[in-house]
């Protein structure tokens with residue numbers, strides 16, 4: 001461990017707990033760590049890292065982080081706390097008036113905004129009525145951070161769920177920028193729904209056709225998702241075809257990848273058009289170029305999946321069967337691929353869609 005951690009766990013812990021963790025850097029994660037250590041019944045031994053003997057280990061750990069950052073597979077640690085081992089609040093005998101004030105102010109946690117609650121409710125309602133699945137707000141937040149959804153897309157979904165995207169109504173209230181609230185192509189008030197599902201210039205029509213083609217190759221029924229289904233992309237569990245009630249885990253995984261990559265590409269294309277080609281009136285991506293970009297996004301995920309089966313990822317590595325199963329039935333010239341293409345260097349890509357002659 002680092003010197004900071006040693007000091008935190010030995011010298012400073014008592015003081016910080018007395019002060020209720022006020023003004024402590026990284027308090028959320030440190031508290032979770034201390035809590036976790038207290039749940040252990042055996043003695044836990046640790047040592048401070050040595051710049052000489054641990055050099056190689058540190059180097060390879062840093063390398064693994066860099067690779068994961070490039071692949072977008074870094075997962076945020078969830079600072080979970082076991083309430084049985086939690087010391088909460090500040091110790092009264094050590095509480096100064098200034099500290100007490102700070103603590104009270106910190107307790108005034110801002111309530112969740114009504115707009116966010118409405119969006120979460122609409123996702124919940126959709127899953128309850130259309131899919132007969134009960135989900136909580138917490139389930140929705142957790143599903144957005146699902147490991148099969150790329151971090152960039154997780155951030156995007158998080159912003160949509162907070163109604164925090166810079167489009168539509170966001171501009172309507174800013175003097176001088178009101179016209180940005182409207183789609184420059186259709187003239188309608190822009191919303192995420194308009195961009196992802198309605199706009200005739202965002203490439204969404206082509207992308208949903210391509211997603212449908214790939215999805216039906218998997219033998220699953222398709223209907224273009226609504227906005228609630230899009231936000232809840234990580235929640236959907238697909239059943240195996242036939243009378244079995246079991247989940248088709250590989251189809252559920254493909255769904256998360258297929259949908260999340262598709263919706264994010266639509267948003268990216270919209271930004272390229274509105275921001276990158278703002279001066280060129282009437283400019284849109286051609287169907288061919290939308291199709292090429294979509295295939296590129298899917299092929300990047302296939303390559304990432306293949307890379308993530310490597311043993312160097314240790315416990316976070318993907319299982320080869322899981323990767324092969326996810327893409328089974330959807331690949332170009334699949335009958336000519338080796339049965340375990342994750343171990344070979346052969347080029348693997350998504351089957352070409354309706355807008356791509358080959």
Ligand SMILES: [Zn+2]
Pocket residue numbers: 183184185186187188194198199200201
């Ligand atoms: Zn439009």
